[in-house]
Amino acid sequence: MTFQPLEQALHEAIDWMLRLEHLPASDPAHLAFEHWHAHCAENRLAWQRVNGVLDSALANLQGLPGQAQVASRALRALANPPRRQLLGKGLALLLLGAGSVSVLNRLAPVADLLADARTATGERKTLQLADGSRLSLNARSAADIRFDTQQRRVVLRAGDLQVQVEPDLARPLIVATAHGEVRALGTRFMVRQESERCLVSVQQHSVLLSTADGSARRVEAGQAFAFDRRGSMAVAPSMRTRDDWVHGRIEARDEPLGELVEALRPYYGGLLRISPQAAQVRVFGTFLVDDIERTLASLGETLPIRVDTLGFWLTRIDVK
Template identity: 35%
Template sequence: MSAAVSASVLRQAAEWLVRLDNQTDAATRQAYHVWLAADPQHGAAIARLQGHLSPLAELPRQPARAALRRAHQGRPRGQAIKALALAGLLVGSGLLGYQHWQRGYLLADLSTARGTWTEQRLTDGSEISLNGDSAVDWHFDAQERRVHLLRGELRVQVAKDAQRPFYVDTPQGSIRALGTRFIVERRDDATRVTMLESSTRIESPVGTLVLNAGEQVRVDANGIGAVQRVDVAAQEGAWNHHQLLVTDQPLSDVLERLARHRPGLLSFDREALAGMRVTVMLPTDDSDRALRLLERTLPLQVTHFTPWLTQVTPLDEEERK
């Protein structure tokens, strides 16, 4: 069996394939080879994607050609073919389904697809709410209650139980509820905790912190970051109305979160977007509108190759004029 390839690496590989079709200069090729050599997963991801793309290269059937023309009129043929092929990979060949099977998300106790939200009351009376593309498992016994956040973001309202502490676990640490309500977001390399009511104790391999109501913190391999103040009412309102509320966060992080609320692939280059930070509220139930709002307020171009492949790129100086 081939080694598992993470979703973030597959996304990066797809972005490189699109860039290489449209940008063949020496600097781009050199950057690609540096990326390829940085991690064995990178080569595996390219091989996996190219294995799916090669049978589509000729696009022999008339419906496929028509879709290609609609998807990318006026674009270079190679880039348009690759865009349609990537969309076919994501939707037709079930890459997203593969990713869920690979990590066991389809067997999770509770999960959501992209763009969907759900709520459930647990056996102890606690309530869990998941936003798009999220998954959790839980294990309750006589000694403790544990929820494992496998992917995405949850809000939990913890029922009181003097005998059994309540934990939310991620790869970066364990969050023990000392109060009632908080939000936990898991990414590939970090966990973000937002305290809405009372407090939690965050325990990581490199430190411990008590987080109080109206506070937010990021935990990663380097430890527990600086505590930031948040508007609890605004956070609650954003969650209840399916909105993405961010304050002075990197644009790439915002796009990563927005990607959980739309089908297919939202492609962007973190390095190219480095330095862009945003404070914004975006509608997750209408991710196309959210992208238009970002495009109107930032020096960005949003290109829809197909309904399942969208690319966000920064404008250069000439394009900004």
Template identity: 30%
Template sequence: MNTAPDNSNESLADQAIDWLVLMRSGSVTDAARHQFEAWYGQDDANRQAYAEAEALWGSVAQAVKTTPPANFQPKQIHAVPRLPRRAGLAMAASLVLGLLIGRDRLHDWLLSDYATAVGEQKQIQLADGSRVLLNTDTALDIDWSADKRRVVLLRGQAEFKVTSDANRPFEVVAGDTAVRALGTVFDVARPAADKVEVNVTEHAVAVRLTDQADVAAIQVEEGQRLTYSNGGGLDKPAPANLNQLNAWKRGKLIFHDQALADVVAELNRYSKAKIILNGEDVKQLRVSGVFPTDGLAMLDALQKSLALRQTALGPWLVILHS
């Protein structure tokens, strides 16, 4: 069954993306199509927003319309009868990888007060009334006291909507960084163990390195983002495309002319299996599009649209190659 989007609480850009995803789904009911036509014909702003959404859909959406070559047969390889030893080694390597990934997650979950599984999102409310939206594969540790509100982001990504309390500052610690709320809505992400990203949706935050308490914090304003990698200083705040960066909160991922290597790095956060790209030419393929935050659905769309082959080694490892 296919239903029209509920646009009542979404921006015009979000509405356009929702309609685009539905209209490209291939299973649009007559009722939904009539609703779309009414929305599209309502005014020029709607039509402009839809055109911009189509531009985001870009090259991948265009490729999806094209039937793959007749000789293209994606591979699903779990064992190779003629090479049992190599197949066994591959399966063993996959199992070891799965255990290593599971060990890291288990360690963070044991230290956390709140956590989400891969592919899960969860909304929580803290004791002070602040709200936190946890993205996929996220773990938080809460350190509350009479004079401070401190949250440790052990892994993953979370959005914070902070309740004001002049006597207790609200701070999020992620790796080597500390992000202090200045009455705000912001999110903090750890896309890798050695990397931190801060995006500000409302008001501002102050960011510092935890081992440099005597150095002035960098203020990041609404509509800006800041990134940090271990071994370097804090980058200067830069303008952020919040519609793209906040898409995960609406169950979507948006990419605009990005390398497949970067797209897969993001996809790996939503996929239970580790996805690896084989070949520099494959890694540099360009991707634009709007995808659901569903690891399997997105992997399938990328594979088909870019005419790639897929080799699965057990449940923990998938290789995309030409």
């Protein structure tokens, strides 16, 4: 039994699992599956591994109170085809020996599975809030929504959000982050939570930015600021501050390839690695995020770089 036939059988077993999950027992697909299963030893071994691997992975989350059930619901609720692509990649990683929790975290970030609103890898979502405002979440983002008669408050836990705010003078909408707060002044704006800082950019009207050091500043349409607990500073517009992701694309304007890869990473279910040399290559263009494999391949065709995809779990980018 060689690795290549087994790898192909794993792909097919994952497809069968997803295909049969909601079909009644009388559906002819079940008979076709039995023929596939009996065809060869590779198919039977692949099905044995796939049939048990997801439950095994979720069992490893039992130490995180309440999150095994939430993880299961989140993974099984992903829409096709992203669900097929991402769950397939995650199962493949598990079958090839990667850690269960880390793989599940690549599919649906474990730390934010209990958030009021969240997105998985490769997923975007737009919600209409109770006041009529529209909240858009980028891939791998999460937020809690705290609306009552006294306040309109959105707590950004991870990733990117954009809000199109409905005016309410008595309850200004506030986006809270780990590093400060952004108060809407009747506006459309974006906030990004990073590990050491946050970014705010305004697409319409203005916002009031307040940081933990007690300082506050008004941010106007077209401006972007980085902020942490010590204060804020203006930053040049970039992929990190533009809201193209709302429309399923990322626009690079003579910017480092490493920045583009970081922007694409929330849409890639496997491991994405780039060398320091390749990260410095300048890139210009508009890139679609809903077919990440094709986007990565096109970068290899148009830039002086090499994009090597190893199976479906790892992509490496380096200079030629």
